[in-house]
Amino acid sequence: MRTIAIANQKGGCGKTTVSINLAACLAREGRRTLLVDMDPQGHCALGLAVPEDQIEVSIYEVLAAAGGTNGDRIDISRSIWQITANFDLSPATTALAQFERDMSSKPDSEERLGSVLSTVNDKYDFALIDCPPHIGLLTRSALAAASEVIIPVDTGYFSLQGLSKQIETVEAIRSRREQPLEIRVLANLYDVRTKLGREILNELKRKFGPLMCSTFINFNTKLREGASFGQPITEYDPGSMGFRDFVRLARELVAAGGPEMVPTTLLRQADELAAKAQELLATSRPLFGKGGFEEGRIAQAAGEPVSHEAIQQKIEQIYGVRKTDEGVLFVAEAPSARQVCLAGDFNGWSPTATPMQRLESGQGFRAMLPLGPGRYRYRYVVDGQWGMDQHNNMMTDERDHPHFHSPRWRRDSVPFSSASSSPDSRCEIG
Ligand SMILES: Nc1ncnc2c1ncn2[C@@H]1O[C@H](COP(=O)(O)OP(=O)(O)OP(=O)(O)O)[C@@H](O)[C@H]1O
Ligand SMILES: [Mg+2]
Numbered sequence: 001m002r003t004i005a006i007a008n009q010k011g012g013c014g015k016t017t018v019s020i021n022l023a024a025c026l027a028r029e030g031r032r033t034l035l036v037d038m039d040p041q042g043h044c045a046l047g048l049a050v051p052e053d054q055i056e057v058s059i060y061e062v063l064a065a066a067g068g069t070n071g072d073r074i075d076i077s078r079s080i081w082q083i084t085a086n087f088d089l090s091p092a093t094t095a096l097a098q099f100e101r102d103m104s105s106k107p108d109s110e111e112r113l114g115s116v117l118s119t120v121n122d123k124y125d126f127a128l129i130d131c132p133p134h135i136g137l138l139t140r141s142a143l144a145a146a147s148e149v150i151i152p153v154d155t156g157y158f159s160l161q162g163l164s165k166q167i168e169t170v171e172a173i174r175s176r177r178e179q180p181l182e183i184r185v186l187a188n189l190y191d192v193r194t195k196l197g198r199e200i201l202n203e204l205k206r207k208f209g210p211l212m213c214s215t216f217i218n219f220n221t222k223l224r225e226g227a228s229f230g231q232p233i234t235e236y237d238p239g240s241m242g243f244r245d246f247v248r249l250a251r252e253l254v255a256a257g258g259p260e261m262v263p264t265t266l267l268r269q270a271d272e273l274a275a276k277a278q279e280l281l282a283t284s285r286p287l288f289g290k291g292g293f294e295e296g297r298i299a300q301a302a303g304e305p306v307s308h309e310a311i312q313q314k315i316e317q318i319y320g321v322r323k324t325d326e327g328v329l330f331v332a333e334a335p336s337a338r339q340v341c342l343a344g345d346f347n348g349w350s351p352t353a354t355p356m357q358r359l360e361s362g363q364g365f366r367a368m369l370p371l372g373p374g375r376y377r378y379r380y381v382v383d384g385q386w387g388m389d390q391h392n393n394m395m396t397d398e399r400d401h402p403h404f405h406s407p408r409w410r411r412d413s414v415p416f417s418s419a420s421s422s423p424d425s426r427c428e429i430g
Contacts, residue, residue: 005131008152014188036113037059042094044089058095063103075119099137147180153187156189216245318364319331356380374429
């Protein structure tokens with residue numbers, strides 16, 4: 001997991017805008033991304049339509065309990081809200097100000113965020129941390145947890161007022177750290193039409209040349225509008241300049257990579273895949289029976305060497321959605337679930353009306369529905385929690401619900417609206 005703090009003590013330079021939209025674009029590029037809000041203003045929740053009054057566990061509770069014994073600790077997953085596929089948020093509320101106030105004297109306070117994030121190291125490819133507009137305990141915690149920092153710098157009309165302060169931030173961060181910290185300066189609110197904007201960008205390049213992101217973020221009102229609708233730009237306007245800039249930034253960051261990180265991640269994925277293959281090969285026969293569904297293609301004996309593509313194919317053949325002679329077969333992977341139900345357009349999004357049957361292998365659940373031709377949206381409700389089908393890449397997207405103000409749901413609860421825009425899984429029956 002690459003942990004990137006978004007920091008600048010100047011208020012309004014775009015920290016939250018960058019955090020939200022970069023996270024959404026990394027997620028869109030297929031990177032599992034966690035955004036942690038370390039600003040008591042709670043603007044990430046606001047900008048992503050997470051209702052503050054429904055936040056029961058925020059990052060504050062997680063950090064406050066992190067100093068306790070094992071039994072007292074609160075898992076960060078309890079604070080997490082799913083925003084889109086691959087994009088989770090651990091939100092902040094005004095309570096976070098207490099952390100700064102009460103914990104500053106505690107010797108471990110600055111390390112707590114880092115140790116909390118280390119517990120989800122394997123779950124995410126990126127953790128982004130939105131910082132408040134001052135350098136206190138919260139920003140210091142973010143910088144201690146991060147191995148990279150992005151410093152958005154305002155190149156817009158009001159930037160002259162704060163430019164020297166923003167530059168000081170970069171210098172201060174650079175001088176304070178002992179461990180390596182990759183610094184990137186990101187020009188934001190750039191207006192190419194103004195002479196001032198062009199001059200400031202040139203000045204930044206002159207001063208910070210190699211630290212500058214090659215991407216800069218143009219001034220784009222769609223970014224502001226999206227935030228007021230509670231939507232990242234990926235949902236609000238994928239045709240906008242703001243979208244294009246953030247996709248470019250996400251790709252620049254992914255391409256920059258972490259030198260040692262890439263091979264270890266690949267190795268880990270390869271290991272996981274190999275283990276999965278063994279499991280699937282062992283369970284494929286009892287799943288479908290002799291001469292049964294896909295028998296011919298899953299006939300490979302357990303233990304035989306298999307190619308990467310073959311493993312992927314097998315995973316896809318077993319789990320997911322497909323049309324059969326008897327109807328549409330949904331097969332969900334949920335090895336440790338007690339109960340899985342299927343909810344979708346076809347049953348009025350009832351979380352209980354269509355219970356699925358456990359597979360003989362114990363690794364998943366199945367349901368066969370007599371659906372006619374059409375386009376269906378669905379989710380699995382696994383032990384009461386809504387989730388999309390991880391073996392089906394077809395999801396509803398913004399084109400289905402342009403500008404829809406989508407409600408969010410917490411990972412560990414069921415508040416849900418059948419009309420929410422994403423990420424329902426989708427299937428089309430011909
Ligand atoms: N590239 C941009 N184009 C247009 N508006 C932008 C852009 N970047 C940020 N804004 C707008 O500028 C305002 C301040 O941005 P934002 O809240 O992201 O700054 P911030 O650094 O997080 O502020 P704070 O320091 O208060 O946390 C917001 O209204 C936001 O929508
Ligand atoms: Mg902010």
